[in-house]
Amino acid sequence: MPENILIAIAWPYSNAEIHVGNITGSHLPGDIVARYHRLKGDKVLMVSGTDSHGTPVTIAADREGKPVEEVYKKYHNGFLELFQGYGITYDLFTTTHTENHFKVTQAIFLALKENGFLYTDKSMQWYSPSTRRFLPDRYVEGTCYICGFEGARSDQCDNCGNVLEPEKLINPRSKEGGALELRETEHFYLDLSKLEPDVKEFLTQRLSYWRDTVIGESLRKIESEGLKPRPITRDLDWGVDIPVEGWTEAGKRIYVWFEAVIGYLSAAIEWAKVSGQDEKWREWWVNPDAKQFYFIGKDNIFFHAAWWPAQLMGADSQFLKIFAEEEKPLTLPYDVPANQFMNLEGKKISGSRNWAVFGRDALTRYDADALRYYLTVNMPENKDSDWDWAEFLARNNNELVATWGNLANRVLSFCYKNWDGHVPDLEPTSLRPADLELLSAIENGFNSVGAELNAVRLRSAIGEAMKLATVVNVYLDVNAPWSAIKTDRESAGKTIYTALKAIDSLKVLFAPFLPFSSERLHTFFGYDAPLFGEQYTEDVNDSLGTHKVLRYKNFTLPGVHRDDESEARAPLWKPSDLKPGSKLNQPGPLFKKLEDKVIEEERARLGK
Numbered sequence: 161m162p163e164n165i166l167i168a169i170a171w172p173y174s175n176a177e178i179h180v181g182n183i184t185g186s187h188l189p190g191d192i193v194a195r196y197h198r199l200k201g202d203k204v205l206m207v208s209g210t211d212s213h214g215t216p217v218t219i220a221a222d223r224e225g226k227p228v229e230e231v232y233k234k235y236h237n238g239f240l241e242l243f244q245g246y247g248i249t250y251d252l253f254t255t256t257h258t259e260n261h262f263k264v265t266q267a268i269f270l271a272l273k274e275n276g277f278l279y280t281d282k283s284m285q286w287y288s289p290s291t292r293r294f295l296p297d298r299y300v301e302g303t304c305y306i307c308g309f310e311g312a313r314s315d316q317c318d319n320c321g322n323v324l325e326p327e328k329l330i331n332p333r334s335k336e337g338g339a340l341e342l343r344e345t346e347h348f349y350l351d352l353s354k355l356e357p358d359v360k361e362f363l364t365q366r367l368s369y370w371r372d373t374v375i376g377e378s379l380r381k382i383e384s385e386g387l388k389p390r391p392i393t394r395d396l397d398w399g400v401d402i403p404v405e406g407w408t409e410a411g412k413r414i415y416v417w418f419e420a421v422i423g424y425l426s427a428a429i430e431w432a433k434v435s436g437q438d439e440k441w442r443e444w445w446v447n448p449d450a451k452q453f454y455f456i457g458k459d460n461i462f463f464h465a466a467w468w469p470a471q472l473m474g475a476d477s478q479f480l481k482i483f484a485e486e487e488k489p490l491t492l493p494y495d496v497p498a499n500q501f502m503n504l505e506g507k508k509i510s511g512s513r514n515w516a517v518f519g520r521d522a523l524t525r526y527d528a529d530a531l532r533y534y535l536t537v538n539m540p541e542n543k544d545s546d547w548d549w550a551e552f553l554a555r556n557n558n559e560l561v562a563t564w565g566n567l568a569n570r571v572l573s574f575c576y577k578n579w580d581g582h583v584p585d586l587e588p589t590s591l592r593p594a595d596l597e598l599l600s601a602i603e604n605g606f607n608s609v610g611a612e613l614n615a616v617r618l619r620s621a622i623g624e625a626m627k628l629a630t631v632v633n634v635y636l637d638v639n640a641p642w643s644a645i646k647t648d649r650e651s652a653g654k655t656i657y658t659a660l661k662a663i664d665s666l667k668v669l670f671a672p673f674l675p676f677s678s679e680r681l682h683t684f685f686g687y688d689a690p691l692f693g694e695q696y697t698e699d700v701n702d703s704l705g706t707h708k709v710l711r712y713k714n715f716t717l718p719g720v721h722r723d724d725e726s727e728a729r730a731p732l733w734k735p736s737d738l739k740p741g742s743k744l745n746q747p748g749p750l751f752k753k754l755e756d757k758v759i760e761e762e763r764a765r766l767g768k
């Protein structure tokens with residue numbers, strides 16, 4: 161039975177370029193799992209978008225002297241380009257600045273309000289008399305009253321990590337310049353303490369299969385600190401309007417932490433709309449059997465493992481009642497396989513200090529699959545990892561090129577040349593015990609690699625596939641068809657047929673990780689229908705203007721594709737059924753060997 165799999169990936173903030181740490185942290189693992197389930201024939205919906213609200217983007221706009229919309233779109237368009245380059249196959253990558261997202265957010269807000277989980281309260285906030293407005297957190301800096309750090313934000317200290325009370329900040333100063341005074345302001349709060357028992361129950365039910373690091377940062381944290389109410393509105397004029405009379409007019413908007421996570425739901429709804437099947441999103445959102453996976457970095461665990469489920473459980477069936485006059489609860493997250501961080505050459509990645517490998521820049525020098533390979537084998541699944549240029553080179557040359565790429569190229573080229581562009585024609589029953597043993601080992605890979613992918617252990621999954629490539633190399637060393645062909649063509653033919661069939665299967669096992677090279681290899685084998693669909697962008701118009709979205713079109717039969725990306729297709733996640741005597745296409749190398757000088761060249765770019 162095909163399953164409904166929602167792949168929800170952290171929304172990148174629209175004030176910085178995406179670097180390799182972001183790619184390995186969330187976008188790439190999400191894509192690998194999405195591609196795997198698509199190959200298996202499951203119904204996959206993969207969504208995310210640009211987080212276009214909040215203060216970092218308004219500060220960037222102030223600094224550049226440009227409208228906020230122009231600034232968020234500049235980064236957003238760069239993201240779309242990057243995802244196409246890396247083959248991050250979003251069914252929909254949109255933004256939070258859409259009419260649809262506003263509507264869905266407001267319905268969640270109202271559902272929580274009607275269910276009694278919202279209240280209003282007053283607090284003190286820094287106010288600028290000269291510009292006559294409240295200054296949100298990042299606009300005010302000062303000295304931390306806990307650790308003495310001089311560059312603390314009014315709501316949080318990046319040095320000691322503590323959440324701060326704005327009025328206690330020492331020597332507060334406005335980032336815009338000008339005087340500051342404390343004034344009283346009123347906001348809506350989400351009463352998370354009321355939802356604490358539900359959130360604990362939700363987490364306890366998932367204890368057996370969630371990563372320890374995620375349980376530690378969610379359930380364990382709630383057990384020791386409890387769930388406290390949080391403001392969900394703030395004094396800012398850029399963001400989602402508050403659906404209560406007078407609040408938006410008073411210069412307040414919904415707080416970005418509250419609305420960005422709602423994007424996973426609103427993007428699914430937008431995807432259904434642009435696909436011309438308005439109700440289709442329900443298969444992943446109003447379906448207790450759907451499995452939702454959230455791919456995020458460790459700094460976002462509490463948002464996705466505690467606050468987001470609290471929002472969903474608090475809104476309960478009231479959301480759908482407001483939105484579609486129907487009373488059913490929304491689906492809750494199944495897994496939140498959050499990653500730790502990736503460092504760079506032993507130091508924390510910093511975009512502003514240029515201590516970073518930026519995603520788009522790296523693509524100008526390296527193939528996407530070479531980058532995807534290193535980012536997978538080095539994925540920070542359970543602890544922080546490190547991008548090291550010498551290791552990148554070694555992994556590329558010794559594993560990707562030597563173990564896998566050369567295996568495929570050597571066997572295909574040898575066969576193409578000696579069997580006149582065809583797979584050796586033989587009776588499959590004539591295969592020898594050693595041939596059958598190899599094919600059976602590779603066949604088992606669909607279970608062993610698949611089990612790791614189901615459990616989102618991606619390093620182990622790709623390691624298992626690479627191990628099987630080594631097994632084929634050993635088989636070839638033993639049977640040496642290159643010399644056997646001179647004395648016993650029939651025996652060499654059996655070896656080559658067996659190796660080709662194994663490679664044809666390995667191509668599928670590697671496909672979720674290395675989609676570009678697997679697709680090329682697929683065409684060398686002479687298949688018509690591609691393994692994967694294609695990505696494209698589209699403009700969507702609404703009352704807020706035009707926004708560009710990234711989409712994915714699945715394929716079914718040779719030369720035929722359809723707009724309904726969600727439909728299950730015939731499973732391709734299965735061992736090769738390569739026909740003896742079938743025609744091949746001219747093969748070529750899959751990967752490039754890198755020269756040693758690359759290491760010093762790349763290190764010299766850092767921090768400049």
Ligand SMILES: [Zn+2]
Nearest residue numbers: 304307317320
């Ligand atoms: Zn501090």
